[in-house]
Amino acid sequence: MPEDWTETVELNGEAFFVRHWGDKNAPKILMLHGFPEYSGGWNDLAPLLAEQFHCIAPDQRGYGKSWRPAAPELYKTALLVSDLVALIGAEPLIVLGHDWGASVAYALTIGRPDLVSKLIILNGVHPAPFQRELAKGGPQTDASQYIHFLRREGSENILAANDFEKLTGFFSADMDMDWLRGDTLAGYKEAWRDASGLRGMINWYRASPLKIGQAGEAIDGLTFDPARLAVPCPHLLVWGTQDTALIPESTAGLEEYAPDLTRVEIEQADHWLHHQKPREVADAILSWIEG
Template sequence: MTEPRTETVTLNGRPFFLRHWGNERLPKLLLLHGFPEFGGAWADLAPLLAHRFHCIAPDQRGYGQSWAPEAVSDYATPKLVSDMAALIGDAPFAVLGHDWGAAVAYGLAISRPDLVSRLIIMNGVHPVPFQRALAAGGAQAEASQYIHYLRAEGSEQKLARDGFAKLLAMFSANMDTGWLSGATRDAYVAAWSGPGRLRGMVNWYRASPLVVPKAGGSIKMPDLPLEKLQVRCPHLLIWGADDRALLPEATAGLEEFAADLTRVEIPGTDHWLHHQKPQEVARAILDWFPDR
C-alpha cells in the first residue's frame, strides 16, 4: 500500500493534519472523510487515483491529529466549511466527500462555488432531500434514530467503553466491515483515542441543524432556502445500494438541486464502499472526469 506524505498545517489559526498522495503538480482532489473515520480512511482509494490527482486528505476538525475543540458551537457547519475553504485557498479543487464529509463538500459547493470545480459525493446527502426523507417519517427516519443516541450528553463515554465496543458495533451495524481488522483497526482505535477526539467527532451531530423525528413519528418539513442550496458545478453521486444508514430515498429529488448530476451505483457495496470495492469506485471517478 502506498504510504502518504504527511504534514501539519495551520488553517484559520488552528493545526490540521494532512495526508497527500500523488505529485503536487497534478490537479488537486480534496478527500473529506465522515464519521467515525479520519484522513487515513482514504488509504485504499487514494493510491488508485494518485496517477491522475494530487489527493489531499485532512483529518477534519475534531478528528485524528487535527484541532479538536470541546464546545459544540465550534462544530457548526459554516466553521467546518471555513476550515476546508482555508485549505483550498484561491484556486478551485475537485472535492470528494463521504458521509459527514459530504455535508462539508456540499457546503463548499453551495456557499463557495468559486472553490469547487467538480463535486463527488459517496453515500452522503444534500441537506434538502435528506431532511425531506427524515421529516416524512418512515424508513429513513427509523434508520437515523441512532442520531438521538449520539447527540445525548455523555454518548462519547459510552462509545469508548470496553475498547470502543459500542462504536465498533455502530460502525458495522448490518453492514460489511470485514476490511476493519488488523493494522487498519488499530489505526482507527488510535485516531479515536486522542484527547477530546471522540467528543469532537460526536459534536458534529450535536451542532447540526438536522431535525430527526422520534421513532414512529414525522415532523413538518423545516423551511429551507431552496434557491440558495444549488450545486452549480458538475456533480457525481456514487452509491453503495446496501447502505443501511442512508437509504436511496435520502437522495430522491437531488436533481432539483444539481442540474449537472451523474449517478453511479457500485453493486455489492454499502456505506463503506471505498473500502469494499476501491477499484470500482476509482474507475467511476476516473471515467467521470473529462480527458485532459
C-alpha cells in the same frame, strides 16, 4: 516530493493534520472523510486516484491529529467550511466527500462555488432531500434514530468503553465490516484515542441543525429553496446499493438541486464502499472526470 506524505498546517489559527498522495503538481482532489473515520480512511481509494491526481485529505476538525475543541458550538457547519476554505486557498479544485464529509462538501460547494470545480459524493446526502426524508417519519427517520443517542451528553464515554467495543459495533450497522481488521482497525483506534477524542467527532451531530423526530414521528413546516441550495458545478454521486444507514430515498429529487448530476451505483457495496470496492469506485470517478 514522495508519492505520499503528511504535514501539519495552520488553518484559522489552529493545527490540522493533512495526508497527501500523488504528484503535488497534478490536479487536486480534496477528500473529506465522515464519521467515525479520519484521513487514513482514504488509504484504499486515494492511491488509485493518485495515479492522475494530487489527493489531499485532512483530519477534519475534531478528528485524528487535528484540532479537537470540546465545545459543540465550535462545530457549526460554517466553521467546518471555513477550515476547508483556508486549506484550499484561491484555486478551485475537485472536492470528494463521504458521509459527514459529504455534508460539509455540499455546504462548501453551495457557499463557495468559486472554489469547487467538480463535486463527487460517496454515499452522502444533500441537506435538503435528507432533511425532507427525516421529516417524513418514515424509513430514513427510523434508520437515523442513532442520532438521538449520539447527541446525548456523555455518549462518547459509552462508545469508548472496553476498547471502543460499542463504537465498532455502531460502525457496522449490519453492514459488511470485513475490511475493518488488522492494521486498518489499529489505525482507526489510534485516531479515536479515547472518549475525549471521540467527543469532537460526535460534536458534529450535536452542532448540526438537522431535525429528527422519534421513530415514526413526522415533522411539519419545513421548506427548502433549491435556488439557495444549488450545486452549480458538475456533480457525481457514487452509491453503494446495500447501505443501511442512508436509504436511496434520501437522494430522491437531488437533480432539482444539482442539475448537472451523474449517478453511479456500486453493487455488492454499502456505506463503506471506498473500503469494500476501491477499484470500482476509483474507475467510476476517473471515467466521469475524463468524460
